[in-house]
Amino acid sequence: MSTTFQLDTSTSRANPTPAPMKRLTVPKIRQRKTDGESGEPLVMLTAYTARQAQLLDAHCDLLLVGDSLGQVIYGLPSTIPVTLEMMANHAAAVVRGSFHSVVVVDMPFGSYEQSPQQAFESATFLLKQSGAAAVKLEGGEAMAETVAFLNRRGIPVMGHVGLTPQAVNVLGGYAARGRSDTEADKIVSDAKALDEAGAFAIVVEGVIEPIAIAVTRTVSAPTIGIGASAQCDGQVLVTDDMLGMFERVPRFVKKYGNIAETIEQTARTYAEEVRARSFPGEEQTYQPKS
Numbered sequence: 001m002s003t004t005f006q007l008d009t010s011t012s013r014a015n016p017t018p019a020p021m022k023r024l025t026v027p028k029i030r031q032r033k034t035d036g037e038s039g040e041p042l043v044m045l046t047a048y049t050a051r052q053a054q055l056l057d058a059h060c061d062l063l064l065v066g067d068s069l070g071q072v073i074y075g076l077p078s079t080i081p082v083t084l085e086m087m088a089n090h091a092a093a094v095v096r097g098s099f100h101s102v103v104v105v106d107m108p109f110g111s112y113e114q115s116p117q118q119a120f121e122s123a124t125f126l127l128k129q130s131g132a133a134a135v136k137l138e139g140g141e142a143m144a145e146t147v148a149f150l151n152r153r154g155i156p157v158m159g160h161v162g163l164t165p166q167a168v169n170v171l172g173g174y175a176a177r178g179r180s181d182t183e184a185d186k187i188v189s190d191a192k193a194l195d196e197a198g199a200f201a202i203v204v205e206g207v208i209e210p211i212a213i214a215v216t217r218t219v220s221a222p223t224i225g226i227g228a229s230a231q232c233d234g235q236v237l238v239t240d241d242m243l244g245m246f247e248r249v250p251r252f253v254k255k256y257g258n259i260a261e262t263i264e265q266t267a268r269t270y271a272e273e274v275r276a277r278s279f280p281g282e283e284q285t286y287q288p289k290s
């Protein structure tokens, strides 16, 4: 069944027809894994714009306003330069465009690492500006105190371990993590620390499969894998990657579409018609009323 949207210009809200289901909540997401057992895998995709959110919302449990928008939308070389204002603006658009999924917004690099108090200020800014339900931050044991601090003050936190792109300058690149015993043990203990601190879900990115499985078995919160394992409690991909917007994507991405080709072909046809003066045609042209 297809969904159509009508823009309410007074609220900037696009109202879907047929009416959507009720929005999921963070506790509902957390409860999808109980006593180490998870049912249907959680579905999460990134979203950065209202229209993208409208199209993805009904198919997802969570929409992540990822700081990957730095590269995907802004053409930046990494997520490091992404700001709180960028995240807040895109998160507000995604909340306006969605009715069902829990919207989670990434805390950008430099906005939370200094102290729990700094994280609280940044997180409240993001949630107040956008209406999102939760924040995500990168890091393990070092961030556990911050996760507990935010959680106790009413801010649900999603953790992120393994390949943490904001640490690219320390890691030296985006290669899969957990190949040495020391690194593997650290990823598991990082996830455990976040779990004990109250993270409601944990993204496990770019790790070898046995580590993703070990993390999933160790923590009580649902794990959401990306470049990890089908045995995680859920999966996430960068939407533009899986739509086929980019030629080069990480190995763990499955391209479910080829949207880049559609855009190029459509632009080529438009350009040809403009140059041939066959666009605009009669149907797209206003004439005086007779």
Ligand code: KIV
Residues within 6 Å of the ligand: 046, 064, 065, 066, 067, 068, 069, 106, 203, 205, 226, 236, 237, 238
């Ligand atoms: O920023 C992002 O999009 C992410 C996902 C890849 C998990 O953190």
